[in-house]
Amino acid sequence: MTNYPQATRILVAIDCIIFGFDGKDIKLLLVKRNFEPEKGKWSLMGGFVNKDEDLSDGAARILYNLTGLKNIYVEQLETFGKASRDPAERTVSVVFFALIKIDDHDSEAVRSHNASWITLEARPQLIFDHEQMVVRACEHLRYKAALHPIGFELLPERFTIPQLQKLYEAIYSIPIDRRNFSRKLLSTGLLIDTGHKNTNSATKKATLYRLDEDKYKAKFHSFWNFMPDSMRSNE
Amino acid sequence: MTNYPQATRILVAIDCIIFGFDGKDIKLLLVKRNFEPEKGKWSLMGGFVNKDEDLSDGAARILYNLTGLKNIYVEQLETFGKASRDPAERTVSVVFFALIKIDDHDSEAVRSHNASWITLEARPQLIFDHEQMVVRACEHLRYKAALHPIGFELLPERFTIPQLQKLYEAIYSIPIDRRNFSRKLLSTGLLIDTGHKNTNSATKKATLYRLDEDKYKAKFHSFWNFMPDSMRSNE
DNA sequence: CCAAAAGTGTTATATATACACCCATGA
DNA sequence: TCATGGGTGTATATATAACACTTTTGG
Incomplete structure (x- = not known):
């Protein structure tokens, strides 16, 4: 805290959009929160960046915890930073975009996080600005898949x-x-x-x-x- | 600070890649820092997000201060979040990508910030990970300009x-x-x-x-x- | 042998490329 | 009148889109 005494320190969250495909529908891995805040509501899988953790390592950690997978396709998508986006406290969220081979995931880990695969059409209302994040991710999926072999x-x-x-x-x-x-x-x-x-x-x-x-x-x-x-x- | 007591609060910086074109060369607007830290060295124009300021508003503020311009082309590019990127304190930097009509800028504001337009080839060494940010922005410029009328x-x-x-x-x-x-x-x-x-x-x-x-x-x-x-x- | 899905070929059209000539201007 | 740069046309190659027939398989 030596050099920038007056600047505000902010919570930096990571939220992950996780896409899968079951042969028929595109699905999202979503979490029904059994923890506060917004307990009982649906959200993306997320967490906070640890003190000495690179952003990308944080994303990899969160993805690994939920899916049991390493070396999956991950891109940083966009950082959501509206001052009002989390009512509890100023938080900035870096959104990561992940594509996984749906059969490879660790279903035990998914269950223990209270997470489910849900088709895009059937997705429930999500907390905060997570719906916007999903919309952004869908646009990105369409954009990128047309041009690159993802x-x-x-x-x-x-x-x-x-x-x-x-x-x-x-x-x-x-x-x-x-x-x-x-x-x-x-x-x-x-x-x-x-x-x-x-x-x-x-x-x-x-x-x-x-x-x-x-x-x-x-x-x-x-x-x-x-x-x-x-x-x-x-x- | 009610809900997330144990998570780390982090400085959130904004750094701006500002491209211009003088009819011959692509140029970057860079700042020779007359302030600490890294005084005397070159960097991108940046600042910290204010307490109640949206990220995009922060970028607009920083761009306006330096160029005197509003309503310019700005995109959020990527958030740089290596734990070691700023030696003074953990800082995450959200990089914005701006394209401006070079003749429109306020040269008085640019001078007062000790900033200069420098061609890509002649760009000096930059502080922290700013060189990586510039490389990323150049890639993005090439990518985007091939597909969209920017x-x-x-x-x-x-x-x-x-x-x-x-x-x-x-x-x-x-x-x-x-x-x-x-x-x-x-x-x-x-x-x-x-x-x-x-x-x-x-x-x-x-x-x-x-x-x-x-x-x-x-x-x-x-x-x-x-x-x-x-x-x-x-x- | 029949239904369902996989595999392959052809043709017309559109787009991209490579290339050459003429025009306007100021010195 | 000449050098410089701006504007346009065309022939060829390539890529795309639309479309129909044949093959394999399990029931």
């Missing part, structure tokens, strides 16, 4: 092109032409044929692909065009 | 297509084909011919355009493709 983060290690298509259709709530979608995805060179077929299917079995990790990393920041041009006008 | 924010109200092209060439450090660039920009429908010509030119006078504000606002979030496809692989 969809894979929501699917299992091995996935089929029809699965990928259902994911994109869920993200944008539109039907996509199978043939054009397939050609576009395969032309990125990011997909490797595993030589196996999806055994769950009741009809013709789809080819299982995996991501070419090297190409994915090398080309992640390039722009792609995963969506039909007609979609690109929605932010 | 270039106009760096040019005067009335501008010519060759001016716009020089701006894009400065942003990406590449030469662009005049004819294709012109056609691409005009085809967006965002440019309105003012009927006037640039009088400064020593040769043929270029047409002065202004931005169609309504279309700009309506279509801001659409994706465009302002750069040749060959450029789109650089993030």
Whole structure:
């Protein structure tokens, strides 16, 4: 406290938007709070930054506690800083955006935090400005998924092109032409044929692909065009 | 301080990346600090969030103090929160990204803050993690300018297509084909011919355009493709 | 053999690129 | 009249969008 005596110290929270995909719907991992304040209401998973903890480490800690997962896809999204956003005390919240492979999560940890996977449409009212955070995250998901290959983060290690298509259709709530979608995805060179077929299917079995990790990393920041041009006008 | 007794309160700073364009080079507005800490060294313009001030209002205040401008293009970029980033005390810094029309700024205010416009190439060493912030902002400028019509924010109200092209060439450090660039920009429908010509030119006078504000606002979030496809692989 | 989902091919259209010529201006 | 920079046109390549048929599978 030597150099900046008069400035206000503020609580710095971290809130996490955690997206998953069950093959049909985009889901959010939300917490029904069994602790104060706002006990009994729904919120995003969050916490405060520890004294000597980097922001990104704080986010990783909170995500690990809830899901049991490390090395998941996380981006810092935006910091919410309205003076009035938390009625109890001035708090700034850094929102992180996470995509996880829904089958990988530790369901015991989720249960013990009183958390649930809830579809976007069915999401309950949330505390504070958490609804705005979710809206912002959905916009970001649509924006980013149209340009960068982040969809894979929501699917299992091995996935089929029809699965990928259902994911994109869920993200944008539109039907996509199978043939054009397939050609576009395969032309990125990011997909490797595993030589196996999806055994769950009741009809013709789809080819299982995996991501070419090297190409994915090398080309992640390039722009792609995963969506039909007609979609690109929605932010 | 009722509800969260044990959490750490942290200083929340705001730092502003302020870009300008002088017709030739992209410039940053940087401050040579005549105050402690790190007096005599260069930094971004910044300050702390006030007790009852929204984050975005804090950024607007800091930008107004330095430039005398309101209603400029500002985006929240990223929050830097390494525990060690400020050696004096734990501080989190929310970085804002601003684009201004360089001729509009209040040069008296800039002088009184000991600030200067410095080209990106000539920028001095900066304090703390400010260099990382600048690098991040440059990436963001390139990314965003390729997809959204933010270039106009760096040019005067009335501008010519060759001016716009020089701006894009400065942003990406590449030469662009005049004819294709012109056609691409005009085809967006965002440019309105003012009927006037640039009088400064020593040769043929270029047409002065202004931005169609309504279309700009309506279509801001659409994706465009302002750069040749060959450029789109650089993030 | 039938329904359901997967896989593949073709064609028309739109867009991007590469490139060359003419025009206006002031020195 | 010449050098400099502004404005426009076109042919080619590439990418996209729209669309139909065949294959595999389990029941």
